[in-house]
Amino acid sequence: MKNVPLVELAKTIRSKNAGVDHITFDIIFKDRDVYEHIKQNHLITKELIAQIYNMPPEKIVLFVYFDPAKAIKFTIRRSKPSGSPGETDVMGAQQYPPLFEISLMLPESLLKEEGGGSQG
Amino acid sequence: MIKLKEVKILSPTGHLGFTPIEEESFWKGVNRKPDFICADSGSCDIGPYPLGADVAASPEEWQKHDLELMLLASRELDVPMIIGSASDTGTNRGVNQFARIIKDLAKKHELKPFKMATIYGDVQKETLLKRLEKGDVIEGLHGRPPLNKEILSRTDHIVAVMGVEPYIKALEEGADVIIAGRSSDVAVFAAPALWSGIPENIAFYAGKVLECASFVAEPFAGKESVLGILREDEVIIEPMSNYQRATPESVASHAMYERIDPFIEWLPGGYIDMRGCVYEAIDEKRTRVRGSKFYRTPEYKIKLEGSGKVGERCFMIVGIRDPYLIANLDKVIEWSRKKVKEKFGESGYDLYYHVYGINGVMGELEPIQNPTPHEVGIIVEGIAPNLETAKELTYLAGRNFLYARLIGVKGTAGAAAFISDEVLVAHPAYEWTINHLVKVNDPLELFDIRFETVGGI
Numbered sequence: 333m334k335n336v337p338l339v340e341l342a343k344t345i346r347s348k349n350a351g352v353d354h355i356t357f358d359i360i361f362k363d364r365d366v367y368e369h370i371k372q373n374h375l376i377t378k379e380l381i382a383q384i385y386n387m388p389p390e391k392i393v394l395f396v397y398f399d400p401a402k403a404i405k406f407t408i409r410r411s412k413p414s415g416s417p418g419e420t421d422v423m424g425a426q427q428y429p430p431l432f433e434i435s436l437m438l439p440e441s442l443l444k445e446e447g448g449g450s451q452g
Numbered sequence: 453m454i455k456l457k458e459v460k461i462l463s464p465t466g467h468l469g470f471t472p473i474e475e476e477s478f479w480k481g482v483n484r485k486p487d488f489i490c491a492d493s494g495s496c497d498i499g500p501y502p503l504g505a506d507v508a509a510s511p512e513e514w515q516k517h518d519l520e521l522m523l524l525a526s527r528e529l530d531v532p533m534i535i536g537s538a539s540d541t542g543t544n545r546g547v548n549q550f551a552r553i554i555k556d557l558a559k560k561h562e563l564k565p566f567k568m569a570t571i572y573g574d575v576q577k578e579t580l581l582k583r584l585e586k587g588d589v590i591e592g593l594h595g596r597p598p599l600n601k602e603i604l605s606r607t608d609h610i611v612a613v614m615g616v617e618p619y620i621k622a623l624e625e626g627a628d629v630i631i632a633g634r635s636s637d638v639a640v641f642a643a644p645a646l647w648s649g650i651p652e653n654i655a656f657y658a659g660k661v662l663e664c665a666s667f668v669a670e671p672f673a674g675k676e677s678v679l680g681i682l683r684e685d686e687v688i689i690e691p692m693s694n695y696q697r698a699t700p701e702s703v704a705s706h707a708m709y710e711r712i713d714p715f716i717e718w719l720p721g722g723y724i725d726m727r728g729c730v731y732e733a734i735d736e737k738r739t740r741v742r743g744s745k746f747y748r749t750p751e752y753k754i755k756l757e758g759s760g761k762v763g764e765r766c767f768m769i770v771g772i773r774d775p776y777l778i779a780n781l782d783k784v785i786e787w788s789r790k791k792v793k794e795k796f797g798e799s800g801y802d803l804y805y806h807v808y809g810i811n812g813v814m815g816e817l818e819p820i821q822n823p824t825p826h827e828v829g830i831i832v833e834g835i836a837p838n839l840e841t842a843k844e845l846t847y848l849a850g851r852n853f854l855y856a857r858l859i860g861v862k863g864t865a866g867a868a869a870f871i872s873d874e875v876l877v878a879h880p881a882y883e884w885t886i887n888h889l890v891k892v893n894d895p896l897e898l899f900d901i902r903f904e905t906v907g908g909i
Contacts, residue, residue: 352884400704413884415499418804
């Protein structure tokens with residue numbers, strides 16, 4: 333087993349507005365097997381995300397594994413609507429970096445090559 | 453309704469006018485002889501100011517550039533050109549502005565006469581007040597309370613987000629160019645597909661997948677044209693630029709882009725269900741999608757978007773390099789806030805300190821606690837009912853970083869660096885006040901469709 337940060341396993345990690353009251357996050361994996369392993373073993377959960385962003389889990393209105401894109405998607409309620417006074421990210425486009433450091437314990441057999449495995 | 457076996461829709465941009473359309477892939481798309489050329493021109497991403505103040509967020513030069521390309525291609529092919537959410541906000545102002553540009557372009561290029569439809573969707577506050585007084589409930593989306601008089605009083609401008617019906621009506625009447633107000637992005641593409649006889653299950657999903665143009669393909673690129681080929685039971689996505697591919701993964705990934713839920717997309721009158729979508733590569737460049745569904749809801753609900761002014765807004769930029777001050781930043785900010793309170797009291801204004809280097813980007817969501825940056829940039833944001841007060845309180849808050857009284861400060865000649873000792877006047881502060889659903893008996897009832905003949909003079 334080996335500890336790997338999420339940033340090395342994902343080809344896309346992004347955040348963006350979903351309407352004016354929500355920010356949605358997409359984590360798209362490089363490798364189908366790595367995605368399946370994380371999904372089967374519940375290595376990334378709603379509770380983990382809530383902990384990272386220091387928010388109650390009920391503020392995460394959706395958390396799903398999305399097989400067609402081998403992706404995890406979750407959506408959070410904004411504390412105030414986008415662009416309101418005092419608000420800092422009108423497009424919600426810079427809220428994802430804390431996800432980079434999620435540390436995942438994976439079997440070495442899954443890590444076939446540098447950067448998280450074969451394409452698929 | 454006409455009945456076509458196959459309908460080709462060209463999507464050149466995900467937000468017309470926001471940055472210019474790439475021309476090479478656009479003309480490649482035009483050479484494929486699409487049946488419709490469609491683009492959405494609006495977004496909530498630009499924040500609440502453009503709708504509230506009813507101004508465009510895009511430069512008119514770029515809007516003209518994009519409209520000119522689409523108009524010339526549409527007239528050359530003699531196929532309809534359809535624009536939704538005109539001029540960023542989709543307000544009546546935006547529709548009138550785009551209609552004026554179309555007329556100017558028709559003159560400039562001496563185009564033969566064509567029929568233009570304009571579709572308006574501004575909603576007057578009185579209209580909604582009357583509904584509330586009748587006892588109608590206008591439900592809030594995502595946990596917002598139902599609409600009430602207090603919310604309306606804080607709102608300056610409201611638009612209704614139209615579905616496919618006004619577009620279909622305009623096409624039935626023979627429109628060659630449609631300039632519409634605020635619309636569901638999907639409707640701009642689904643409407644011509646439905647009018648051409650494509651079943652709802654495919655038409656609505658195709659709208660969803662085409663509305664952001666080249667974002668559906670990889671590698672990532674904006675403003676490149678994409679062609680959608682719609683048939684009875686499938687839609688094929690084909691990027692027109694020579695370097696992009698639509699792969700099953702890129703198309704599936706796009707289903708979740710900017711949306712709360714990757715499986716369900718709510719629209720006026722129903723929802724798209726993408727749980728059964730099957731994505732299949734035809735070759736390196738094209739992907740076919742089957743299995744999408746559209747379900748109608750028993751009631752037809754239309755989304756209302758509203759924005760209202762909070763106050764005049766100013767910023768001041770403050771830099772701090774002294775590690776002692778950075779370590780005691782809370783106290784410095786407290787000092788600045790205290791000086792503002794002494795002059796302006798506890799309420800009647802808003803004052804925010806955005807500390808770049810600590811949590812200026814993420815605010816309360818920032819997980820890194822107590823970082824030790826070697827310098828920080830602070831944007832002081834001051835909001836007040838009038839500009840003079842906003843300026844004064846922002847000056848007071850910003851300049852007091854110079855005079856912060858902190859035991860142990862070495863730099864007694866001033867505790868802040870200013871790029872310029874000035875307060876910057878920003879756009880007034882607005883907020884999204886309305887994100888609500890109103891029930892209608894007729895999908896057309898909040899919209900006003902007009903026709904005129906353009907060109908040939």
